Amino acid sequence: MNLSARANATSTESVAKLSVRDISRRFETRGKIVEALKGVSFDVPSGGFYSIIGHSGCGKSTLLNIVAGLDQATSGVVAVDGVVRRSPGPDRGMVFQSYTLFPWLSVIENVAFGMRMGGMGKKERREAAQHYVELVKLSAFVDAYPKELSGGMRQRVALARALANKPAVLLMDEPFGALDAETREQMQELLLNVRNKEFMTVLFITHDIEEAILLSETIGIMAARPGRVAHEFKIELPYPRDAATKVSDAFVQNKRRLIEVFKSI
Amino acid sequence: MPTWLSQIGRIRAPIPAALYWTVAAATFVIPAAIWWLASSSGYVDRLFLPSPADVAKQAVVLAENGRLWSDIGWSVFRVFAGFTLAAIVAIPIGILMGTYHIADAIFEPFTDFVRYMPAAAFIPLIMLYVGIGETAKILMIFIGTYFQLVLLVAAVARTVPIDVINVAYTLGASRRQVLTNVVVPASLPGLVENLRITLGWAWTYVIVAELIAAQQGLGFRIMEAQRFLKTDTIFLYIAIIGLLGLASDQIMRRISSKTMPWAETFDR
Numbered sequence: 001m002n003l004s005a006r007a008n009a010t011s012t013e014s015v016a017k018l019s020v021r022d023i024s025r026r027f028e029t030r031g032k033i034v035e036a037l038k039g040v041s042f043d044v045p046s047g048g049f050y051s052i053i054g055h056s057g058c059g060k061s062t063l064l065n066i067v068a069g070l071d072q073a074t075s076g077v078v079a080v081d082g083v084v085r086r087s088p089g090p091d092r093g094m095v096f097q098s099y100t101l102f103p104w105l106s107v108i109e110n111v112a113f114g115m116r117m118g119g120m121g122k123k124e125r126r127e128a129a130q131h132y133v134e135l136v137k138l139s140a141f142v143d144a145y146p147k148e149l150s151g152g153m154r155q156r157v158a159l160a161r162a163l164a165n166k167p168a169v170l171l172m173d174e175p176f177g178a179l180d181a182e183t184r185e186q187m188q189e190l191l192l193n194v195r196n197k198e199f200m201t202v203l204f205i206t207h208d209i210e211e212a213i214l215l216s217e218t219i220g221i222m223a224a225r226p227g228r229v230a231h232e233f234k235i236e237l238p239y240p241r242d243a244a245t246k247v248s249d250a251f252v253q254n255k256r257r258l259i260e261v262f263k264s265i
Numbered sequence: 266m267p268t269w270l271s272q273i274g275r276i277r278a279p280i281p282a283a284l285y286w287t288v289a290a291a292t293f294v295i296p297a298a299i300w301w302l303a304s305s306s307g308y309v310d311r312l313f314l315p316s317p318a319d320v321a322k323q324a325v326v327l328a329e330n331g332r333l334w335s336d337i338g339w340s341v342f343r344v345f346a347g348f349t350l351a352a353i354v355a356i357p358i359g360i361l362m363g364t365y366h367i368a369d370a371i372f373e374p375f376t377d378f379v380r381y382m383p384a385a386a387f388i389p390l391i392m393l394y395v396g397i398g399e400t401a402k403i404l405m406i407f408i409g410t411y412f413q414l415v416l417l418v419a420a421v422a423r424t425v426p427i428d429v430i431n432v433a434y435t436l437g438a439s440r441r442q443v444l445t446n447v448v449v450p451a452s453l454p455g456l457v458e459n460l461r462i463t464l465g466w467a468w469t470y471v472i473v474a475e476l477i478a479a480q481q482g483l484g485f486r487i488m489e490a491q492r493f494l495k496t497d498t499i500f501l502y503i504a505i506i507g508l509l510g511l512a513s514d515q516i517m518r519r520i521s522s523k524t525m526p527w528a529e530t531f532d533r
Contacts, residue, residue: 096432100429117438117446162435
């Protein structure tokens with residue numbers, strides 16, 4: 001290997017923001033051992049958008065919980081910037097499918113929560129949070145409480161709250177799964193829009209094939225029993241993307257290819 | 266058919282506020298009217314059933330000589346002291362029980378055991394140990410409410426959704442921060458609701474304690490009135506206990522909606 005090739009190899013390695021290596025997870029229920037995940041490996045490059053798709057029960061959420069540090073792998077490692085992570089931390093921010101806003105905090109206080117936990121001063125964190133509230137287009141609701149917000153608005157706040165903490169990797173566990181079809185489309189466009197403005201590395205879980213194609217650069221297709229990444233699929237669609245991308249020929253071609261692979265597993 | 270009429274039988278459907286309060290007022294007015302009719306009919310001995318006028322007269326007498334106010338004052342003080350003490354101990358322990366399994370193991374089975382012992386059965390022991398002073402009454406209220414309250418608080422803390430706790434971890438909160446900044450505030454509305462309900466039991470136990478050993482207070486006066494066959498005083502004091510309970514309930518509701526405007530509320 002010549003020198004420049006080696007330099008190249010190291011640089012490709014260093015851009016792997018998130019590395020998931022050989023993750024296995026076994027559960028024991030009523031004396032029976034269930035292998036939820038077996039040998040899951042993939043990388044998400046810095047600034048990348050990686051989606052995991054798979055049928056329900058294939059272990060997608062277990063995998064994401066392990067990456068977040070909320071569940072422990074039986075074997076294998078998760079590394080962020082080359083550093084192994086075993087417990088949850090602010091470097092892996094998360095947006096859940098269920099509504100997880102803190103009901104006793106206003107929108108801006110929710111967004112500033114992570115900064116408050118980190119010891120940032122009130123004025124400073126409020127200013128920083130303001131930017132993210134604007135980013136998700138909720139400036140008119142800064143002082144509203146979660147109970148006054150619709151489902152889509154709550155998930156926008158959850159996204160702003162995760163981003164405001166400047167995580168190395170943003171983890172999203174079917175974040176639009178509980179929303180109606182129209183709101184979900186709006187949220188997908190908003191996420192694309194946010195990603196145009198903010199540098200972020202995303203690991204996204206969904207069972208919606210179109211959503212995965214529209215948002216991702218790479219899709220990992222999970223097979224079940226035991227859960228594993230059976231295929232990796234590159235999405236060849238230029239950015240910036242928007243809702244119109246969904247009706248383009250290139251999108252349809254990607255979808256056709258993906259469905260074939262999806263059926264074969 | 267007017268729309269409000271069709272709303273009545275519908276599960277959880279709201280009804281007009283005017284209808285709500287008219288019905289609520291009727292539940293006070295109708296029994297009072299029946300009482301008044303029965304007592305003025307002459308069929309029932311006044312000794313057993315004094316008329317509303319007798320009771321009102323007695324209220325004026327006792328209010329004027331100040332005994333009514335001092336009795337209310339003593340009972341309110343005892344309820345306040347005993348209940349506050351129970352809450353101060355039960356809230357932190359209950360939250361720990363609902364949060365850590367080890368705390369649950371330490372407190373829950375034992376609390377379940379004591380909870381089934383009738384609180385009034387402790388009175389002889391209380392009198393033996395601490396006499397018949399204020400401590401005895403406060404202790405009585407404490408025993409009567411603490412063991413119930415601590416279990417209710419634990420149940421509330423257990424209902425904090427795990428995803429809400431987990432999201433705090435992913436935002437960089439430490440375990441201690443999750444306990445103080447997530448579990449505690451998330452439990453507050455349920456906690457206040459349960460305090461409101463257990464406060465009613467504190468009123469029951471203060472009367473039990475005063476019936477047995479006291480020189481003043483609402484319960485004592487009821488006992489004393491029985492000795493002198495003053496049924497009007499008994500009626501008056503029982504009604505006052507009800508009113509005080511109702512008032513403290515409303516105050517708690519008011520405080521809860523004022524201090525926690527963010528809480529999801531049950532619409533009338």
